[in-house]
Amino acid sequence: MAPSNGANAATAAGPEITPILTVDHLTMRFGGLVAVDDLSFLAGRGDITALIGPNGAGKTTVFNCITGFYKPTEGMLSMRLADGDTYLLERLPDFKIAAKAKVARTFQNIRLFGGMTVLENLMVAQHNPLMLASYFTFGGVLGLSHFRHSERDAVEFAKYWLERIRLVDRADDPAADLPYGAQRRLEIARAMCTRPELLCLDEPAAGLNPRESAELNELLRFIRDEHGTSVLLIEHDMSVVMEISDHVIVLDYGKKIADGSPEDIRNDAAVIAAYLGVEDEEVEEVEREVETVTKGPEDA
Numbered sequence: 001m002a003p004s005n006g007a008n009a010a011t012a013a014g015p016e017i018t019p020i021l022t023v024d025h026l027t028m029r030f031g032g033l034v035a036v037d038d039l040s041f042l043a044g045r046g047d048i049t050a051l052i053g054p055n056g057a058g059k060t061t062v063f064n065c066i067t068g069f070y071k072p073t074e075g076m077l078s079m080r081l082a083d084g085d086t087y088l089l090e091r092l093p094d095f096k097i098a099a100k101a102k103v104a105r106t107f108q109n110i111r112l113f114g115g116m117t118v119l120e121n122l123m124v125a126q127h128n129p130l131m132l133a134s135y136f137t138f139g140g141v142l143g144l145s146h147f148r149h150s151e152r153d154a155v156e157f158a159k160y161w162l163e164r165i166r167l168v169d170r171a172d173d174p175a176a177d178l179p180y181g182a183q184r185r186l187e188i189a190r191a192m193c194t195r196p197e198l199l200c201l202d203e204p205a206a207g208l209n210p211r212e213s214a215e216l217n218e219l220l221r222f223i224r225d226e227h228g229t230s231v232l233l234i235e236h237d238m239s240v241v242m243e244i245s246d247h248v249i250v251l252d253y254g255k256k257i258a259d260g261s262p263e264d265i266r267n268d269a270a271v272i273a274a275y276l277g278v279e280d281e282e283v284e285e286v287e288r289e290v291e292t293v294t295k296g297p298e299d300a
């Protein structure tokens with residue numbers, strides 16, 4: 001079935017977006033709790049799209065629906081690849097979301113294989129193409145040239161990413177021995193080794209110091225600009241969100257409360273109110289205050 005063009009997902013930033021991901025009326029309920037409430041948005045091809053909002057707003061639940069960890073209660077998640085193939089993610093098992101729909105993710109808590117070396121972590125990510133190349137092991141056991149070429153390519157690709165994240169010198173060390181910021185970069189590189197078209201990152205800047213956050217920004221820009229990989233990012237660190245995002249979506253209590261450029265979001269009264277935790281009736285007051293701050297007291 002052809003997915004809708006996300007008419008209801010059209011947003012403030014919508015007209016300029018060529019969507020790679022269309023989230024259409026997504027709802028996720030856990031018993032009586034509505035964690036995501038009729039959410040629609042577009043993530044643009046080649047863009048960094050940030051999903052932000054206060055704690056418990058539903059951001060990770062959206063990721064879990066996109067990556068197949070949860071099956072949505074309602075709604076449609078449509079992923080359109082560069083070759084035109086379109087997948088409805090809510091209908092795919094999670095391994096196909098990674099392998100066919102080319103969606104990769106990282107988690108809030110680092111999930112590297114700590115006992116494996118840094119290089120091995122990047123090789124494991126290429127397990128599926130290597131298994132295919134080995135005709136499911138036999139070609140590997142027999143040392144067929146097709147498999148040997150694929151294996152060499154996988155090592156080269158892993159080395160390429162090690163250079164990008166400046167961990168070539170640590171290739172043979174256990175991943176668990178890396179400093180925290182380097183582990184975060186390795187997780188992103190591991191996800192990139194699956195050659196995704198959409199990279200979903202759940203709080204990649206959590207726990208990073210300002211220098212490491214700046215390195216992360218540089219890495220994400222590289223992924224977008226040099227690889228053309230689209231990024232969907234959950235992040236609380238506003239220095240990361242405002243600096244690198246092309247498009248920001250704000251959730252509060254599972255609902256979308258704002259959608260636009262970082263500049264639009266920075267000055268949005270409802271967003272400020274959500275972050276400050278003010279009541280609905282106080283939003284207008286915040287709105288007046290924001291206007292005063294952005295325009296100056298005379299113009300407001």
Ligand SMILES: Nc1ncnc2c1ncn2[C@@H]1O[C@H](COP(=O)(O)OP(=O)(O)OP(=O)(O)O)[C@@H](O)[C@H]1O
Nearest residue numbers: 030033034035053054055056057058059060061062
């Ligand atoms: N498996 C689950 N069962 C029941 N409730 C859940 C489940 N997963 C999430 N929730 C609830 O859904 C709501 C949204 O949670 P979610 O983790 O998506 O928020 P979040 O925006 O990612 O928060 P944070 O920024 O703190 O990570 C919360 O009230 C949470 O307790």
